[in-house]
Amino acid sequence: MKDWKDRIKGDYRDLRGVCHNPKAGQTKEEMAQQLEYAARLNLNAVRFWMSQEEWEKNPEAYEKMLLDFTDSCEEKGIGIMPIFWNGNFIEDYTEAGEEEWKKKRSYAEAIIRLLKPKKGLLMWDVFNEPFCNTYLGSASPEDYPRKKEKLAKDLRKHCELIRELDPDTPVTVGHELSSHMDSTSDLVDVLSFHDYMPTRSRMEAAYQTAVQLSEAEGGKPILNTETGCIGRANPYDLELEMCEKYHCGFFLFNLMIEGFWGKSTVLYTRTAQSGIRVLWLRCTVSEETVAITESLPEETGKAMRSRR
Numbered sequence: 001m002k003d004w005k006d007r008i009k010g011d012y013r014d015l016r017g018v019c020h021n022p023k024a025g026q027t028k029e030e031m032a033q034q035l036e037y038a039a040r041l042n043l044n045a046v047r048f049w050m051s052q053e054e055w056e057k058n059p060e061a062y063e064k065m066l067l068d069f070t071d072s073c074e075e076k077g078i079g080i081m082p083i084f085w086n087g088n089f090i091e092d093y094t095e096a097g098e099e100e101w102k103k104k105r106s107y108a109e110a111i112i113r114l115l116k117p118k119k120g121l122l123m124w125d126v127f128n129e130p131f132c133n134t135y136l137g138s139a140s141p142e143d144y145p146r147k148k149e150k151l152a153k154d155l156r157k158h159c160e161l162i163r164e165l166d167p168d169t170p171v172t173v174g175h176e177l178s179s180h181m182d183s184t185s186d187l188v189d190v191l192s193f194h195d196y197m198p199t200r201s202r203m204e205a206a207y208q209t210a211v212q213l214s215e216a217e218g219g220k221p222i223l224n225t226e227t228g229c230i231g232r233a234n235p236y237d238l239e240l241e242m243c244e245k246y247h248c249g250f251f252l253f254n255l256m257i258e259g260f261w262g263k264s265t266v267l268y269t270r271t272a273q274s275g276i277r278v279l280w281l282r283c284t285v286s287e288e289t290v291a292i293t294e295s296l297p298e299e300t301g302k303a304m305r306s307r308r
Contacts, residue, residue: 015249017045022069087130
């Protein structure tokens with residue numbers, strides 16, 4: 001019986017990836033054009049979300065979209081990390097019954113049959129951020145451990161399903177925090193977490209937690225599979241410094257800036273008398289106009305907000 005050492009290919013420290021999703025309605029040419037941006041930046045891997053719900057609506061069309069996307073990745077020498085399920089939108093939780101698990105199995109079997117032959121398949125990401133959702137986020141301190149235990153039990157069943165269906169390909173779980181990885185560390189081949197910490201000390205602590213768990217698991221590789229979301233988290237240069245220090249491959253979020261958290265429109269730029277370069281944006285989420293300033297180091301990071 002294979003173990004994680006038989007499945008992995010190196011320690012993955014050379015992964016320079018990006019999160020980027022295929023979209024229904026895109027032509028293969030449009031997909032290829034966007035992936036060309038990644039290739040020009042010397043990025044060598046793409047992590048992308050899939051949807052059981054969308055697959056169930058029209059399996060043939062959904063699988064064609066995935067093939068078009070992954071074919072384009074393969075043509076450009078870009079490896080792939082598909083994500084089966086997403087934990088971000090869990091608002092309430094009820095344990096899945098037999099029928100629901102049959103549907104999950106059918107979906108997973110179809111995806112594995114479709115994408116396992118791809119030579120660029122790096123690993124399966126079973127679940128994105130399983131503990132980052134309203135269900136846990138709104139829990140009282142008293143209820144949190146009980147609710148988290150329910151999700152962890154469910155998560156482990158998903159990991160076991162993918163391992164049963166594909167005993168050969170490495171699996172991981174893209175945890176929101178490195179401190180969450182111990183919930184599946186014995187089931188996965190690669191430990192992965194997302195670092196959006198805003199300060200050097202907290203970023204350092206996240207990596208140290210990951211390294212300690214890796215050592216406890218006999219040296220399993222670690223990956224940072226989401227990081228560097230500019231404007232709301234850690235700066236790219238500091239994050240890349242951490243990745244190099246801890247020999248950790250990474251996936252930046254995101255290849256295309258398309259307004260996932262709300263659309264921003266550039267209104268105008270100007271240079272103030274002080275020499276500060278100002279970029280004015282309108283953010284439709286907050287209905288505010290935001291002025292982001294760039295200047296001398298002591299000015300860096302300041303932001304001014306004014307009502308429209």
